[in-house]
Amino acid sequence: MSPQRRSGLGTNQEAIRRHNLGTLLRHVHGAGQISRAELTSLMGLNRSTIAGLVGELESLGVSERASAPEGARQGAGRPSAGVRIAADGPYVIAVDLGVDRAVVARIGLGGRVLQRARAPVHSHGEAWQVGASVAALIRAVVEDAPAAAPLVGIGISVPGLVRRSDGLIRLAPNLEWHDVSFGGIVLAALGLDVPVSLANDADLGALAEHTRGAGVGVDELIYVSGNVGVGAGVITGGHRLEGAGGYAGEIGHLRFNPDGRPCHCGNRGCWETEVGAHAIAEAISCPPDKVAQLDEVLAGFDKPSPALRVTGTALGQGLASIVNLFNPQVVVLGGYFRSLYTLVGAEVNAGLADRALPAPLESVTLALPGLGSDSPLLGAAEIALEPLFVDPVAALGSALVDVRARLAG
C-alpha cells in the first residue's frame, strides 16, 4: 500500500515525511539493495531529498551504506552509493499455521529468512495447545537474534476465515476452530505484548507472490491455494482484496456441479468437491491420513492418471469463472495445485481456455509460485512489516528490543 488509502483526509507536511520515508523503505525492502540514484528516479524526488531520507533511515538503524555492487556498471559518471538493509535491523516473526504442522521464521526486511523452525501440530488440537507449540517455536527462532535488533511484530497465516477488524479466527474448518482469538493465545503464551496480525493463508500467499514472487510488478494477481480447502487471495490495483469482513476469496464453494457430491458447507457440488484435497485423494486412492501431505503425494507421481486428468479439467474450468470475474494478469497456483499443475497442466489450460471469455483470457497467465511453498509464510512477514512502511519512526519507536531477555524473564 504505497500510498495508504486515506479516507478523504487532507495531507500536511508531517504526513509527507512519513509517507516518503515509508515509501523509500518499501523500495529498499523490495529490492534488498538499491542505489540512491535509482531511488531518486523511482520516487521522483530531488537528490538532496533522497539523501536526507536515506540519512534518517541510517540513523534509525534500518539501513546502512553499501558500496556499489561489482559488475552491472552502466555508463560513465560517479557511481551511486547503495542502500542496504542493516544487519542488526528490525525483524518480524512469521507463522504459517498448517493443518498438520506449523512453520515459524524470523524474517528481516527484504524478506530474508534469518532463522526458521517447524513442528507437527495435532489436527483437531485445542487452540491453546497449538498456541503453546507456536510459542515454543518462536522462542527457538528468536534465540540467536542480535539483542539490539527490534522486533516489529508477529504475522500469522491461518487456513481459515479471519475477521479483519480484530484478527479473530471465525472458522478454520480443518482445525475445527470456531471464533478463536489465536493472536491473544500466542501472546499470552509468550508473555509479550507486540502487534499481531492474522490473515488468511491464500491472501498472504497472494501478497507474498506480489511482493517478491511470480507477480512482481503485477497489480492484478490471484493466488489460488489448494490446502485441504480451496481458497483464493486477490490483489487488485496493487492492494489486497479483503472484503467487508475480511472473508473475500472463498472460491471453494463456487457452484460447479449442482448434481455433484455433498459438501461440508451444506450444499452440493461446490468446486471444492471436485478439486479439493479430499476429492483428489479419493480419485488417486490416497489414504485419508495423508491428505494433509497431498502436495508431496502428488509430487511422487510420474504420469497423470485418468482421474487426475479429469480433476485438471475441473480445475481449469473453475479458474475460468475466476478469470471472468476478476480479469487478473497472473494466476498463481499454490499449495498442492503446484504439483497438480505440473502433472496435468495441459488439461488445466484446456479447461480454462474452454470456459473463459476471450477478452479476459488473452491477458491472463497461469504461473507456479515463485516462492515455492513459502508464500504464506513470507506473506505473514509482509503484513507484520507493514507498519514500518506506513510510518517507520512510529513503528520502530514502539518496537521491542532485547526480546530474548524479555522472553527469559
Next chain:
Amino acid sequence: MSPQRRSGLGTNQEAIRRHNLGTLLRHVHGAGQISRAELTSLMGLNRSTIAGLVGELESLGVSERASAPEGARQGAGRPSAGVRIAADGPYVIAVDLGVDRAVVARIGLGGRVLQRARAPVHSHGEAWQVGASVAALIRAVVEDAPAAAPLVGIGISVPGLVRRSDGLIRLAPNLEWHDVSFGGIVLAALGLDVPVSLANDADLGALAEHTRGAGVGVDELIYVSGNVGVGAGVITGGHRLEGAGGYAGEIGHLRFNPDGRPCHCGNRGCWETEVGAHAIAEAISCPPDKVAQLDEVLAGFDKPSPALRVTGTALGQGLASIVNLFNPQVVVLGGYFRSLYTLVGAEVNAGLADRALPAPLESVTLALPGLGSDSPLLGAAEIALEPLFVDPVAALGSALVDVRARLAG
C-alpha cells in the same frame, strides 16, 4: 479515489496542494453544499488552510460562498460560511448507451442533472449512426449552457466490455459491436477535442451508487446489472475493481448449471441463461421485441408467477457465489433486477441465504439502487469529473469554454 494510488512515488509540496484542493472539491461535490467547519474536521487540516483552499476554488470559479442554510443550526458560536457549487461552474456530458436508446445529460458538480435528452437507437445499428445520434443529443443538451461554464469532459456508459487502457469497446454483444472506438466516433461527429472516458455500465452503476446512491460510505459494494446481459461492477476499498484489461465483473457467465441451456458464449448453463433477460422473457412469455424493456414489463406485474419465483431463487443462488467471493457490504440490484427483486425478493433472499457461507452472509445487505435507473448515467458523469478531483487547476486549465460557439463553427 480520494487518495489516488500512486505507484510508489514520493510526495512533494506541489502534490500536497493538488491533493488537498482535489479532496476538498470532492467533498463539496459529494455533499453539494458544506460548511467550512465541516471541511476542517473532515480533512483534518487547519482552519486557515481550509480558508486558503476554499478561496482558490472560488477564484477558479468552481465554488461560491453561501450563507448558512436555514434551520439545522446546532450549538453556540459563529455560524460557518458555506461552500456551494458555482452556478456557472464546470460541467460534463454523460452518455448512457443502452441497447435500444441513448440518454445524454449535461451534469454539473454535485451530480446535478442540468439538462437531459434521449433518443431511440436502432439495435444492431452501425456505430457511426449511433455516434451521430449521440452527437445530436449532445448538441441539444449543451444548448442552454452558460458560455462561461467550462466543459471538462465526456463520460460514456457502454453495455459491453471496454478496454481500460484506451476505452476501446472490445465487445458489446447486444449492439453487435466488436472493437469499436466509439469515443473517437462521437468526437469526430462533434468536431471537438475533449477528454472522453468510457466504461462498462455496471462498473459505472457501482461508482454512482457508491458516490451518491445506496452505497454512500460503503467501501465494499457490488452493483449487479440486469440489462439484457448480466454484469457486475465492483467497488472494493472504495475503488473500482477493473482488472488487468478492464473486463472484471463478468458474472453472467459464471457456471451455474452444466446441463442447462446453451449460452451465446459457447458454453452451457451460464448464470445468464437462467436470469438473463431472454431467459426471463421466455419464462413470462414476453414477446422478443420487448426484451429490451423488460424492466417496464416486469414492473407491470402484480403478483409473481411460479416461473418468476424460480428465477428469483436462481438469482439469489448466483448472488451467493458473488457474496462468497467478494464479501461485499452492500449488493445493489440494478436494471431489471430492480423490478424483479420487488416481485420475488423473498425467493432471492432465500436463495442467497441457502448458498452463501455464514460469515460473508451476515455482513451483506441487498438493496435497490438509490438513483433509480440513472445509476450508469451518473456514473458516466463521475468518471468524466474525475480529473477535477485529481488536479482541479490542471483539469480546468485544459477544459473547453464557450462550447456552443465551437459546436456551431
Next chain:
DNA sequence: CGTTCCTGTTCAACCGCACAACAAATTCTG
C-alpha cells in the same frame, strides 16, 4: 591525461501548512 558524465553534499530559497492572536457572529445564561 584531460574531458565528460553522473552523483553526493551543502546551503539558501520557496512553498504550504500550523499556530496564535484577534475580530466577528451567534447562542446561552442570569
Next chain:
DNA sequence: CAGAATTTGTTGTGCGGTTGAACAGGAACG
C-alpha cells in the same frame, strides 16, 4: 436584555520539507 461563552473567519508569523544551484568527488571515455 445584556454580558458571557462558544465557535468560526482572518491575519501574520514561524516551521518543516522539498527544491534548485553550485561545487566537489569519482569513474569511464577518447
